[in-house]
Amino acid sequence: MSSPAHPLLRPPATAAIRTSGRGTAAADPRRPETARPASASATLRLARGREGLARARSFTRDTLRDWSLGHHCDDATLMISELAANAVTHAAPRCAGAPDIRLGFRLEPAHLLLTVSDPDDHPPVRTPGAGSGLEEDGRGLCIVAALSEGWGWTPTPPAGKTVWARLSTRPPI
Numbered sequence: 001m002s003s004p005a006h007p008l009l010r011p012p013a014t015a016a017i018r019t020s021g022r023g024t025a026a027a028d029p030r031r032p033e034t035a036r037p038a039s040a041s042a043t044l045r046l047a048r049g050r051e052g053l054a055r056a057r058s059f060t061r062d063t064l065r066d067w068s069l070g071h072h073c074d075d076a077t078l079m080i081s082e083l084a085a086n087a088v089t090h091a092a093p094r095c096a097g098a099p100d101i102r103l104g105f106r107l108e109p110a111h112l113l114l115t116v117s118d119p120d121d122h123p124p125v126r127t128p129g130a131g132s133g134l135e136e137d138g139r140g141l142c143i144v145a146a147l148s149e150g151w152g153w154t155p156t157p158p159a160g161k162t163v164w165a166r167l168s169t170r171p172p173i
Helices: 051-066 070-094 140-147
Strands: 016-019 023-025 040-046 101-107 111-118 150-155 161-168
Touching: 040 051, 051 070, 051 101, 070 101, 070 111, 070 140, 070 161, 140 150, 140 161
Parallel strands: none
Antiparallel strands: 016 023, 016 040, 040 101, 101 111, 111 161, 150 161
16 A cells, blocks of 8 residues: 655654754744745654653643644644554554654645554554444544544555544644
8 A cells, every 4th residue: 555654754863843944943832833835744752651641631731832823732632642543552562572653743835644553563543433333443543544534554664554633734624
């Protein structure tokens, strides 16, 4: 499956926001919102545990506010939370000793691409509720599908995969 995620992925040493033409700067939630850059990317490396999920949510909110996309914070944060939780819960335990999970964001004029890369080769599984719809697990990718313009996954050689979702950058009507 072809994916728009490949150009973004690189294992960063720390969280960074890269804006075309402006170099690299650490995310700063105290910095006021400015005009949205034409294109930008941001990455975050997460420890393989549940404590990284709070960091993922915070990084998502800070990055989107820095890019003047605060109106998408709730949807993007929920999608990243679901994708990262899937990686932590399902992929990381199967790949002991493998690299950490990586989050990525790529801003383009019309879209925001959200990615989560993990070391597991197994494809993501979308399991719609088979019973009453009150199951506690199995709804993450259904939520991502409902909130995004599209989602998918691609293998990440030599091992692992990247799950991605795309959001429009247009403000809500």
